[in-house]
Amino acid sequence: MPNTGPDRALPVHVAVGVVADGARVLIARRPSGKHMGGLLEFPGGKVDPGESVRAALVRELAEEVGLEADPVGMEPLIQIEHDYGDKSVLLDVWRVRDFKGVPRGLEGQPVNWMRVEDLNDTDFPVANRPIIRALRLPPEWLVTGESDDVGQISRNLALALSVRSRSGLLLRQPQLAVEAYLRLAHEVLPLCKAHGIPLMLHGGPSLLQVLPEAAGIHLPQSVVRQLPDVRSAKGTPSSIQQGFVPASEARPVAAGKWLGVSCHSPAELAHAALIGADYATLSPLNPTSSHPEREPLGWDSFRGWVRAARCPVYAMGGVGLRDIPSSIGHGGQGIAGISHWWR
Ligand SMILES: Nc1nc2c([nH]c(=O)n2[C@H]2C[C@H](O)[C@@H](COP(=O)(O)OP(=O)(O)OP(=O)(O)O)O2)c(=O)[nH]1
Numbered sequence: 001m002p003n004t005g006p007d008r009a010l011p012v013h014v015a016v017g018v019v020a021d022g023a024r025v026l027i028a029r030r031p032s033g034k035h036m037g038g039l040l041e042f043p044g045g046k047v048d049p050g051e052s053v054r055a056a057l058v059r060e061l062a063e064e065v066g067l068e069a070d071p072v073g074m075e076p077l078i079q080i081e082h083d084y085g086d087k088s089v090l091l092d093v094w095r096v097r098d099f100k101g102v103p104r105g106l107e108g109q110p111v112n113w114m115r116v117e118d119l120n121d122t123d124f125p126v127a128n129r130p131i132i133r134a135l136r137l138p139p140e141w142l143v144t145g146e147s148d149d150v151g152q153i154s155r156n157l158a159l160a161l162s163v164r165s166r167s168g169l170l171l172r173q174p175q176l177a178v179e180a181y182l183r184l185a186h187e188v189l190p191l192c193k194a195h196g197i198p199l200m201l202h203g204g205p206s207l208l209q210v211l212p213e214a215a216g217i218h219l220p221q222s223v224v225r226q227l228p229d230v231r232s233a234k235g236t237p238s239s240i241q242q243g244f245v246p247a248s249e250a251r252p253v254a255a256g257k258w259l260g261v262s263c264h265s266p267a268e269l270a271h272a273a274l275i276g277a278d279y280a281t282l283s284p285l286n287p288t289s290s291h292p293e294r295e296p297l298g299w300d301s302f303r304g305w306v307r308a309a310r311c312p313v314y315a316m317g318g319v320g321l322r323d324i325p326s327s328i329g330h331g332g333q334g335i336a337g338i339s340h341w342w343r
């Protein structure tokens with residue numbers, strides 16, 4: 001039965017560690033009988049009163065899987081607030097790359113190294129979905145400036161990727177008619193393949209039917225406003241309060257494809273999560289010449305809005321490569337932008 005008592009609003013603060021060994025991450029199975037028992041998890045546990053999250057994580061990793069983690073080398077990955085109905089949690093998720101020891105399940109639980117691409121949403125508690133997204137998504141989206149010249153895109157891409165290890169391309173050309181946009185996208189796709197980076201299409205979900213090899217669709221708010229009203233969908237009112245709507249009802253693209261949404265407010269971030277977004281961009285972080293009328297957010301507001309968001313969020317607008325650590329430090333996934341790479 002859902003907990004409607006006075007302590008319901010207080011989420012349990014949980015320190016969660018994504019312990020990484022190269023491309024693999026450490027997974028455990030939650031002991032049956034515990035909350036979410038039997039499901040897979042990233043090791044971790046409740047933060048004790050007065051304890052820092054890093055200290056809690058060091059303690060939990062030692063107690064649960066016998067690893068000695070270095071708190072200095074931990075990096076914030078994502079924070080997720082989730083209400084399970086019977087219990088509400090704040091998962092404070094950190095990447096742990098510096099550790100000593102060989103993991104073993106000290107509470108009798110099976111532990112395993114798994115490749116990030118092999119993780120299955122449904123094997124984990126539902127609150128973990130944004131964690132899996134955050135692990136798969138790049139730290140940067142290269143958003144194209146206005147152009148229908150594949151040569152220009154190719155040159156810019158080659159130059160940009162010579163100084164980066166992980167990025168994706170967001171082909172944004174709102175000035176082009178759909179046919180011209182798709183022609184360009186057909187030419188850009190092999191470039192992205194050759195560089196081994198994902199290509200996100202920008203516009204309506206139907207673009208993906210014409211170009212199914214693209215990684216996914218990034219929706220501007222003008223398209224979001226045309227989607228069916230999630231609130232009128234069958235049986236969703238209570239789900240909306242919990243911030244979870246089954247993807248089958250609201251998500252406008254197939255499960256294996258990425259769905260991104262351009263957002264500018266907490267309400268738009270909340271709606272993005274309702275339609276099953278894998279990530280959102282949040283703008284403008286800084287003043288920009290493209291939207292001088294929009295009030296810049298700054299990192300403090302960014303941090304607050306991102307904390308309540310239910311998917312990874314990129315800072316966008318007047319940001320550059322050196323802002324990736326700032327974004328991550330303020331709870332974001334990284335950055336998205338045009339001006340810092342486009343010539
Ligand atoms: N550790 C961990 N907890 C998760 C994950 N996803 C998720 O929803 N949770 C929830 C389940 C629990 O309600 C809560 C964590 O509690 P826990 O049972 O791990 O706490 P703990 O290690 O301190 O265990 P205990 O002392 O209560 O036995 O967070 C995850 O990936 N890892």
Ligand SMILES: [Mg+2]
Pocket residue numbers: 043044045046064
């Ligand atoms: Mg635990």
